[in-house]
Amino acid sequence: xxxxxxxxxxxxxxxxxxxxxxxxxxxxxxxxxxxxxxxxxxxxxxxxxxxxxxxxxxxxxxxxxxxxxxxxxxxxxxxxxxxxxxxxxxxxxxxxxxxxxxxxxxxxxxxxxxxxxxxxxxxxxxxxxxxxxxxxxxxxxxxxxxxxxxxxxx
Amino acid sequence: xxxxxxxxxxxxxxxxxxxxxxxxxxxxxxxxxxxxxxxxxxxxxxxxxxxxxxxxxxxxxxxxxxxxxxxxxxxxxxxxxxxxxxxxxxxxxxxxxxxxxxxxxxxxxxxxxxxxxxxxxxxxxxxxxxxxxxxxxxxxxxxxxxxxxxxxxx
DNA sequence: TGGATTAGTTCGTGGCCCGAACCAGGTGGC
DNA sequence: GCCACCTGGTTCGGGCCACGAACTAATCCA
Numbered sequence: 458x459x460x461x462x463x464x465x466x467x468x469x470x471x472x473x474x475x476x477x478x479x480x481x482x483x484x485x486x487x488x489x490x491x492x493x494x495x496x497x498x499x500x501x502x503x504x505x506x507x508x509x510x511x512x513x514x515x516x517x518x519x520x521x522x523x524x525x526x527x528x529x530x531x532x533x534x535x536x537x538x539x540x541x542x543x544x545x546x547x548x549x550x551x552x553x554x555x556x557x558x559x560x561x562x563x564x565x566x567x568x569x570x571x572x573x574x575x576x577x578x579x580x581x582x583x584x585x586x587x588x589x590x591x592x593x594x595x596x597x598x599x600x601x602x603x604x605x606x607x608x609x610x611x
Numbered sequence: 612x613x614x615x616x617x618x619x620x621x622x623x624x625x626x627x628x629x630x631x632x633x634x635x636x637x638x639x640x641x642x643x644x645x646x647x648x649x650x651x652x653x654x655x656x657x658x659x660x661x662x663x664x665x666x667x668x669x670x671x672x673x674x675x676x677x678x679x680x681x682x683x684x685x686x687x688x689x690x691x692x693x694x695x696x697x698x699x700x701x702x703x704x705x706x707x708x709x710x711x712x713x714x715x716x717x718x719x720x721x722x723x724x725x726x727x728x729x730x731x732x733x734x735x736x737x738x739x740x741x742x743x744x745x746x747x748x749x750x751x752x753x754x755x756x757x758x759x760x761x762x763x764x765x
Numbered sequence: 766t767g768g769a770t771t772a773g774t775t776c777g778t779g780g781c782c783c784g785a786a787c788c789a790g791g792t793g794g795c
Numbered sequence: 796g797c798c799a800c801c802t803g804g805t806t807c808g809g810g811c812c813a814c815g816a817a818c819t820a821a822t823c824c825a
Binding site for chain 2: 465466467468469470471472473474475476477478479480481483518568569572573575576577578579583584585586587588590591592593594595597598600601602603604605606
Binding site: 674 | 779780781782783784785789790791
């Protein structure tokens with residue numbers, strides 16, 4: 458508001474456009490691994506550890522019927538598997554297959570590589586600042602762990 | 612890398628998660644106006660001025676067949692209209708109908724309101740910094756004008 | 766034991782995205 | 796003028812995605 462003109466991009470527009478950018482990069486990377494964006498996201502969530510359908514739905518913010526389908530399709534690719542929960546015969550634990558785990562690692566690494574390059578016009582200090590500010594926004598808004606933090610892996 | 616532990620979120624994770632966040636907010640806002648995320652995005656692009664199908668495809672990064680369908684469905688809602696280009700009988704200009712324009716204004720304003728609140732944990736200086744850094748990332752990566760900059764409107 | 770709750774699946778509908786095939790209007794070479 | 800070529804868009808078929816409603820089966824609890 459303080460800045461003079463239409464030259465300056467507000468925080469809202471910056472957020473929306475950077476979102477568009479990351480979406481595009483993410484979807485493109487997924488595609489090159491034979492995945493959809495949603496399947497890639499599923500793999501990245503499951504890298505941390507297996508999840509029940511319930512939790513998974515909360516993390517991905519999907520209705521249970523939507524998630525059921527996503528897991529079906531990803532399982533059909535052999536990347537993910539439903540295991541029965543011994544302590545509750547209704548429940549199911551969704552986890553990566555060995556092949557899914559391998560693919561997830563690759564996809565995750567490649568995606569990181571590409572997204573890492575997006576702020577290549579910033580110097581180290583600026584990147585740190587950006588990371589810290591965005592991280593606070595993410596934390597304040599309780600965004601679920603849709604993308605691993607390094608060293609978080611089980 | 613300097614920071615000690617898995618406490619710190621890297622710029623990549625911060626970008627991916629904030630993207631997830633904005634996606635969610637955007638889609639939710641759209642839904643409340645009877646729109647899909649893509650339809651909302653289309654309206655927001657067209658707020659600036661009408662577009663030909665070709666340019667529009669580049670801006671939204673959609674294959675022409677995808678765009679054709681999106682415009683169809685949005686036109687069926689009465690929000691958008693195909694006008695023939697007098698200088699080229701093959702070409703088409705897609706623009707907002709009066710109703711579409713009204714809805715676009717409302718949706719745009721509401722979306723801004725919501726996204727504006729995401730960084731409410733930051734003080735004014737921090738918000739400016741975030742805006743400036745993200746804006747540079749957006750510019751460096753030549754993100755098309757998928758969301759208006761204020762005062763850019765025709 | 767039997768009713769409520771919980772975890773997931775199935776089904777139907779509609780939107781989204783793509784590539785391939787197609788069509789009509791323009792354009793350039795001859 | 797004509798024909799080959801290009802270009803702007805649409806159509807079509809297929810698969811993914813998201814949702815709510817209805818359903819099934821296991822668990823919980825009074």
